[in-house]
Amino acid sequence: MAGALRQNIALSRAREERGYVDASVAVDIPSNVSRVSVQVPPWTTVDEAQGFDRQSGSQRFVWTGAADRPTLKLTVPAEKPRPGAAGTTTVDVGEWAILEAPNLLTQWRHRGEEPTFERRLVVDDEGIASSDGGLVYLGPHREHTRRAAGQRIRLVEPRAASLRESPDDILDALAHAARELRVSGRDDEVVGIAAPTRPVNWGPGGLHAGGNAFWARDSSRLDKPNATWVHEYVHTRQEFGTDASMKWIVEATAVYYATRLTYERGVISADECHAALNASTCETDALGAPVSWSSAHVPYRKGSRVVSWLDRQLREYGTATLADVLASMNRYSDGSITDPTTLSEVIDGGTDAIGFRDFKRIVAAAVGDEPGSRSFRPIEKQLNSAVNSAGVPGETSPPGVSDVSSDPVAEPVAATDATELLDEAFGERYGNEVVEADGRIDEGTVFGDGDDGSLIEESDVFGSEEDDGGSVSDDDTTVRIETSGSDVTIAGDVDDADVERTESGISVDTFGSTIEVDTSGMDISVSTSGGTSTEVSVSGDGISVESSGGDVTVSTTGGIDVDGDVSVSTTGDSGVGGDSTSGLGFVPRDRCDDGEPNG
Template structure:
């Protein structure tokens, strides 16, 4: 979508109208049109240029433009106490040759302050022609909603939203009428944030962000990642996919800068999965994945490469080509296999679309431009390759359409196809778009013949059986069931499954993620059609609930502090001993928790600790621990371990008679010795 500037000068002073407006291509429906101020007859509308910025000083943003252009700067700020409302200040830097300026508010806003502007009515303000830097400050409700269905639609309703803590919004729109003398000044439209945030050509994010950039293929990609966002893909992977698509798409219309915003989903239910607006910017929900055929990151990027405008007859091309190339480029990048690509496009074969004529939107059903349109785009690409011995593709047609200055009519579309591939592809294009003829998807053999052999396609996943998860460490070495439960300090090993579903041997790089962060990886080579398991390990040091992932598959891992071992009972080797002797106390220790137990069992004598034994147990395990406890004094003594009921032991003095139970054999007093002792005692008393 190209910016154009045109104008004319009549007399010493010329009056012009500048309208700030933009359309949006929405993943989930047709283009969203925006309101514009009416243009007075005989006056000229100028497009406004804009450079994406991130914060910065207002003085720098308001510096006079090249050749003395009018500089219009919108400054945006959160109002946390008023969710659904942001503060906007529109400031103008006017060259001397501008004689008058009238500004119209296109969007709804409540003006709270002006400097150098006089109010004409609620939406119209005139410059006082003396203030050097006039401004208008207003409150703006940026919330925009939609109701969409289809492959790129989402369950919510918002296109733009302000939560109070952060906001993803469209820039406030105005139009201006001004007079000038001498050479015609242009209008340089700029934006900044008053506080943390980032801006694009039409989008503003307010709140803490980090920005990741990469320049490749003549384009600078700027990825804005809010602190409130939780990306399912790393910024580096997203930029990899975008820059690879930039290289593969040879359709012209490469914008110098592309800005992508990750839309947080913690507070807002978005109405679409992504939205492209302006020339080269878009937002995508933070949890969207790269490894699926409806790759929203690539779908929105393809929209930035569509400079052509359509008529009713060719309107289907906008979403059809975005959907087709999103799937095709994802296949080319090895993020999906041909089976997934085939399944995505084959949705256009459904009987739902039997009466759909793509060039007639009134016949569309169930988002036919996305679904049947994507398959039709693929069939046309196939026909061009087959009819030209692979020297022409659909990309050549898109390049031709992008170079045109007028909206693409059906005739212009068919002529572009014929110019690229000849009469037969033109006839195919006419049949695909002008009739309700059912479409069919091609197979992998045909794809390999006309698009090139499907490269190595690595599919990664989690193990299907419990024996694919193993815990090791200080407590156990054992297989686990899912969902996995671990104790802190345990090491989990996952047997990741790697399968090459492509047509060539290739390298794999299996990666284990925890909450989206890569923690382990392994690489190697795998033949076409091959499959193997790759062990990937990670030690969990902190308790919590984690999402473990390999490829697009995830499972839950719950990590807890080790459980406390439980003493279920104690026993002693003797219930009667002499003072000064020891008794052996044996404790039965068990772990009834779902995670390993680790701790110390304390042995006691009359409630006082006298010995400790360390113990570690796997879930459900039982063991025994023993300690020899000395009993130095006579009496009834209670010995125990842990919280189990103590055992009473009778402790006798050396003269109390034999220790142990009566009637036992072994050393002690015999009958003759007892008689002798009695005689000696009698003699002693007589003395």
């Protein structure tokens, strides 16, 4: 019987320098192994090596053969470099840390039977680590556990966290997802960490790392489509690999199931579910061509609409569901698709990266058919159109969702028609998700300003007023913007407002919230969707305000251009349709039926 080559990693918070953790690595080497080398990540400092020789000019350490258990002492930065990512995803603040364990590439030579390789991770401190080291929490905390569908769900609540939802409610939602998401890929254990919102400027609102771990900001909500807690859990059940043509399905299915499962739990309405999964944004983008996407939220918007449609089509076709398709993708990736009578030669090329042709074969096999057949052709034709060109399925209610009302349903807040400047400098937001580059960022973000490197921070602050029950009321949510030059801080419920950079300044769209803007040296455009109250003050060159039914109050020492039915107050003399050096010039515009200005 072959022995085991074990890599043992022990982690603890560094006591002398904030932002770093200590790692001790010991390697147990079986007798039939003659050579071992360990490659240390370039951003990691090796403080001590016993039984290893360092190869000149590299981070590679080779076992000398003189020690039965060679060791390395490392200093690991908590904040791992992430090219193209905006904001913080891992951190050490001193009292606590959330990070990834260092991934050490280990190679060996052996005689006879090949040994197994085991990676063991322990925490020499207060804390919890996922089994593969994808995420580690170090610091004081409470742990809440739940068993569901053969899984142990561990919810880590740091002492510094302020959970918006109760631990029981979060575990209820995760347990429901564990039971209802029948796509295989279920680990024995999953770890979810409630990341304290302060004092960290988190880039994402949630992050899945490794195979079975994720964190979500402590302010994440459960009563919204695409709830972050559920979204990140869905990612732990995706064990398949894809090529570029199927990259979109990772986020598309996470959004779909996070929305649908939230609806099934009865915390969002059929109208909200339908609207979230029938977005018109990005509908002309070809899902299978990521390099040509107009924005990074293509898989979130168009992708989720396509998989929602596909799930309904499969159920109407027969007994198969989208979950059966994902289960087949997971089983292929873990090597357990072996029955030649059912999925023989499903995947092209002998690789575990599933492409679009492979996906169509898996979909067809799920319903007992094959691509190109007459009965499967309607589904295949629509998939070809959506993935390879500008096609998009018509609006359909997701399976199990009752028909929506006849009244128009507002889509989730989205950065629609985002400018190239917005894409490059700030990223984009879909509902309670922000996408930046190739990553996923949930519920709020920190954006880098492409011009001067300053940051725009968007964080979950759910109002400052208290209702009669003594808790924060969503109805009192306020989005507040303070700016000086190009440095902007935004605080508020990010689900209720869109903030975009324009060529002339900052544009804010709000849906039912109050907006207060205080600026110096910038032009600001504010749009409301009706039923809101907007207050703007500025000491710059002027303000442009559009309103479609909301009350707008504007005070300024400069000039104002007002479009829409509004009320205006000013500290100086005001004139309607005239010029005023100290007061207000107000020029109403006639509108066509379609809402566009005449002439």
